Amino acid sequence: MSEIIELNREIEKLQGAEDLFFACYSDDVPQNGGVCVKYKNEQIAIFNFTRRGEWYATQNMCPHKQQMALSRGMIGSSGEECEPKVACPFHKKSFSLKTGDCLTGEDYKIRIFPVIINNGKVFIEVKSIG
Amino acid sequence: MTKKNVIVIGNGMVGHKFCEKLIAKSNEFQIIVFGEEPRIAYDRVHLSSYFDGKTVEDLSLSSLDWYHQNNIQLYLGDAVTEVNRTEKIVHTQSGRTQNYDYLVMATGSAPFVPNIPGVEKEGVFVYRTIEDLDKMKAHASKCKTGAVMGGGLLGLEAGKALLDLGIKETHIVEFASRLMPRQIDDAGSKLLQGKLAQLNLTVHLNKNTSAVLGEKKITGLAFADGSELALDMLVISAGIRPRDEIARLCGLEVSSRGGIVVNGFMQTSDESIFAIGECALFNSMIYGLVAPGYEMAEVAASFLCEGDKQFKGFDMSTKLKLIGVDVASFGDAFISEPDCTSIIFEDTHKGIYKRINITSDGKQLLGGILIGDAEAYNMLLQTVNNKIVLPPNPEDLILGARGGESTVGASVMGLPDDALICSCEAVSKGAICNAVINQDLKTFDEVKKCTKAGSGCGGCVPMVKDLINGTLTENGMYIKNVLCEHFDYSRQELLDLIKMNKIETYDQVLDTFGKGDGCEVCKPAVASILASLWNDLILKQDTIQDSNDRFLANIQKGGTYSVVPRIPGGEITPDKLIVIGQVAKEFNLYTKITGGQRIDLFGAHLVDLPAIWSKLIDAGFESGHAYGKSLRTVKSCVGSTWCRFGLHDSVSFAIEIEDRYKGLRSPHKLKGGVSGCIRECAEAKSKDFGIIATEKGWNLYICGNGGSKPQHAELLASDIDSETCIKYLDRFLMFYVRTADPLTRTATWLNKMEGGMAYLKNVIINDSLGIAEELEEAMRYHISTYACEWKAAIENPEMRKRFSHFINAPEEKDPSVKFETMRDQVKAETW
Incomplete structure (x- = not known):
């Protein structure tokens, strides 16, 4: 039964999503790490949070010094709530993978995108990208 | 002589001020004022005091008498509805018409x-x-x-x-x-x-x-x-909406977003019409405060009297008491890195927040914010406006001068209070210690949030941690030195646990000894422990490595990487030099000689790294580990082979040592030096270990440091032979690897060590802990398992694949990378 529910969820997700972009295969992304994909003129970072069984996508640019680097950052968690996060490799500014909020006390915010995994493929919902 | 007519539309604070100014300057004008409101100009800034007892009279800025005495015609409750610019006549609501020579719009604004x-x-x-x-x-x-x-x-x-x-x-x-x-x-x-x-x-x-x-x-x-x-x-x-309706109706230039466009003399697009106050738009800006409005009134009045004053924008600095709380903002309150450095003081207990922004060179004050205590406002505003050069400790401006203490040894606690600890954020030792004491802070994260120390480049983090621990200890508190929020162990404890339990992966370590999902602090620390213990290829667990270790190169501005091949002892053949030159040319790299006698090649795209390394490895180069917390270089002077003063062959010994310890992962980077005589041309005493030739053998110095807090290495043993020197070095380095905190250089490690050099000497030379054999064995294991990481990476197609920027366009380079040219080489675009 749980498989059927899961399948239903997947279908709901796909139906609810708009403008899905096939980014890469799920095994292209290192476990507990990230890669960068190119979508039109945008760079999107995708994270395979194997430890939590979760996937996330954010803008690749770190807003601190406008460097295309977040996909190369380390992921982890922060606080009691175990907020999933990525730390930019340049100056270790950390961002929530769930909300895009900066967790190191600055005013920055990064864009986040819904990720859908289907049949070993990674899709990103790019409705919000121009 | 007939007086010229000046009509002022609006009898608010600024309109009234204009009348005052013009009267004071000249009696050649007949002023006629039309006001929409039924009252004479009153103080809107303190409007709320109307509710705690002030009367309309108290708030009034003037009286009907004043207008009368100064022969100003004042029509209240009569709004101007139309301006006829060709005939220079205004029409009012009540049907009045009045001709003018000059018209001043002080119509203010309406609430949005x-x-x-x-x-x-x-x-x-x-x-x-x-x-x-x-x-x-x-x-x-x-x-x-x-x-x-x-x-x-x-x-x-x-x-x-x-x-x-x-x-x-x-x-x-x-x-x-x-x-x-x-x-x-x-x-x-x-x-x-x-x-x-x-x-x-x-x-x-x-x-x-x-x-x-x-x-x-x-x-x-x-x-x-x-x-x-x-x-x-x-x-x-x-917010406010500038009242520019009349101006719009009569065809003056206005902004689509509201506001009557004026020049520096407050003149509108019609030279005989002026606009001042909140209705005027100067340099695309509406000034919604009274002070700039008054300045505009002064400029316009002066212009009519043939003065040449100009409005040049206005400092929007304000200080006010909001519901009993001091709030001030002055100069450039929001400028942030990299255009300045900010010093921030926050005391949530007392409800005080102070921020000053200073130029990166620390010489001038740019602006700031004061809340809860704005006593320093005027002085600070003066400092900004007059470009007064700041004292050497600008934090004194908001914290007051704090005297130093007597020094207690070489530890950070011995530094004077004004010693700059975090140079990115300009945070002093005193600020950090005060934060710890006054705000009951215990962790680095709390102190970082409060003082901003360590939030920039992060170079000062170990020092900040020491200060926190030192301060807590001085105040009699027990501190547990833990790695991060995910591990309740120090690095040394964790290393012992991992070693005893023979754990080889990060996930296992986290599952067994930690909690949560890890972070950028514990991942590389554990990665370093695992590498030190097992010397396995670090790319097997690439995502727990710092970005530099993950891609075996140093990330630089713009997101490109730099490549440093190992050049042991700084000795290199002409053929190898040529290869470096060829590779640099082929991949358009910037080349520079490093401080450690090697050559750094900058500006390499991630995708190009494997190709670059294949060429270097083909020519006999190995990884230089410049990206790792590991042995960097062993610098040497030319030694007895060429130098007429040289006692021993320092180059050969440096090469031997560098080859021995290359690839050794450690809590921080390691540097060494070998000098062939007492002249010390290799500057070995500024290194983690320095070897200096004597008549009888070598003197071995350890725990020196260049960098931000230079410290000379201390003598461990004198006149020893090469074999003994290596034996001591093996023990010393392994002991350091086993016991130091993450990102702690040997100098800091020694400074924090109880018993100091005497204790360390005892451990290394006299084997007081009985671990010498184990340490030497660990080093032998390291040496026997060493392999060049880059060679392994380029030979493995799976690993090679990771060196791409776009996973879905692996050949493509990052298009955001841009270079500029400087002295015939590339350089990264400034950020």
């Missing part, structure tokens, strides 16, 4: 009322005129709850007004993420919010109002996020 369904309901007010206040007063007697829409300066004033009207439950609803977004920053806002809460003012941020609820009367607000707030009355204070 956003287009929200229901704003027309009873019980919704704006806050600008005494009439508005009278209406609020009449309504308020029946009200229990009220709110102000808008958390700006005026909105908070209005909030106070509601409190004064006896409304018990008052809310401030703000669209932005902080209060007073034009004057103060997030941290300041948080603090202010706390103060307001004590006064029963509840603040709601990030609230987008979608509707005003109620039938005829307001009963509440609905927000875009679905929440609602029940209310009996609402005051809208959502």
Whole structure:
């Protein structure tokens, strides 16, 4: 039964999503790490949070010094709530993978995108990208 | 002589000031004033005092008598409706016509009322005129709850007004993420919010109002996020709209977003018409404060008297007491890195927040924010405006001068209070220690949040941690030195646990000894422990490595990498030099000789790294580990082979040592040096280990450091032979690897060691802990398992694949990488 529910969820997700972009295969992304994909003129970072069984996508640019680097950052968690996060490799500014909020006390915010995994493929919902 | 007619439209604060200024300057003008409001100009800045007892008379700036005595014709309650520019005549509501030579528009502004369904309901007010206040007063007697829409300066004033009207439950609803977004920053806002809460003012941020609820009367607000707030009355204070209608109607140049366009003389597009105050748009800016309005009045009055004063924009610095709380903002309050450095002091206990922004060279004050204690405002404003050169410790400006203490050894606790610890954020030792003591902080994260220390480049983090621990210890508190929030162990404890349990992966370590999902602190620390213990290829667990270790290269500005092949002892053949040159040319790399006698090649795209390394490895190079916390170089002087003073062959010994320890992963980078005589040309005593030739053998020095806190290495043993020297080095390095905290150089490690050099000597030379054999064995294991990481990486197609920027376009380089040219080489674009 749980498989059927899961399948239903997947279908709901796909139906609810708009403008899905096939980014890469799920095994292209290192476990507990990230890669960068190119979508039109945008760079999107995708994270395979194997430890939590979760996937996330954010803008690749770190807003601190406008460097295309977040996909190369380390992921982890922060606080009691175990907020999933990525730390930019340049100056270790950390961002929530769930909300895009900066967790190191600055005013920055990064864009986040819904990720859908289907049949070993990674899709990103790019409705919000121009 | 007939006087020239000057018509002033508007009798607000600025219009009135203009009359005062012009009268004072000349009697050649006949001034005629038309005001829309029924009252003579009054003080709008202190409007809320109307509710705590001030009368209309108290608020008035002048009297009818004054106008009369100065022969000014004043028509109140009669708005100008039309300006005929060709005939230079104005028409008013009551049907008056009046000709002018000069016309001054001081029409001010109107409160901005956003287009929200229901704003027309009873019980919704704006806050600008005494009439508005009278209406609020009449309504308020029946009200229990009220709110102000808008958390700006005026909105908070209005909030106070509601409190004064006896409304018990008052809310401030703000669209932005902080209060007073034009004057103060997030941290300041948080603090202010706390103060307001004590006064029963509840603040709601990030609230987008979608509707005003109620039938005829307001009963509440609905927000875009679905929440609602029940209310009996609402005051809208959502900004201002310049009153430029008459100007628009008569065809003067106005901005589409509101405001009459003026030049530096406050002249509009019609040279005989002027605009001053909140209706005027100078340099695309509306000045919504009274001080710049007064300055505009002065400029316009002076121009009519043939003066040449110009309005040059205005410092929007303000200091006010908001509901009993000092709030000041001056100069450039919001400028941030990299255009300046900020010094921030926050005391949530006392409710004080101070931020000053200084130039990166620390010489000048650019601006700042003061909340809770604005005593220093005037002095600081003076310092900004007069470009006064700052004292060597600019933090004294907000913290007051604090004397140093007597030094206690070489540890960080011995530094004077004004010693700069975090140079990115300009945080002194005193600021850090004070934060720890006064605000009861215990962890680095708390101190970082409070003082900003360590939030820039991170280079000072170990020092900050030492200061926190040192301060806590001095205050008699027990500190447990833990790695991060995910591990309740120190690095040394964790290393022992991993070693005893023979654990080889990060995930296992986290599952067994940690909690949560790890972070950028514990991942590389554990990676370093695993590498030190098992010397396995680090790319097998690439995602726990720092970015540099993950891609076996140093990430540089712009996101490209630098490549440093190993050049042991700094000795290189012409053929190898040629290869470096060829590779640099082929891949368009910038080349520079490093401080450690090697050659760094900068500007390599991630995708090019494997190709670059294949060429270097083919020519006999190996990884230089410049990217790792590991042995970098062993620098040497030319030694006895060429030098007429040389005692021993320092180059050969340096090469031997460098080859021995290459690839050794350690808590921090390691550097060595070998000098062939006492002249010490290799500067070996500034290294983690330095070897200097004597007549009888070598002197071995350890725990030196260049960098931000230089320290000479100390003598461990003298006149020893090469074999003994290596034996001691093996023990020393392994002991350091086993026991130091993450990112702690050998010098700091020694400084923190109880018993210091005497203890360390005992461990290394006399084997006081009985671990010498184990340490030597560990080093033998390291040497026997060494392999060049780059060779392994390029030979493995799976690993090679990771060196691409776009996973879905592996050949493509990062298009955002841009280079500039400097002295015939590339350089990264400035950020």
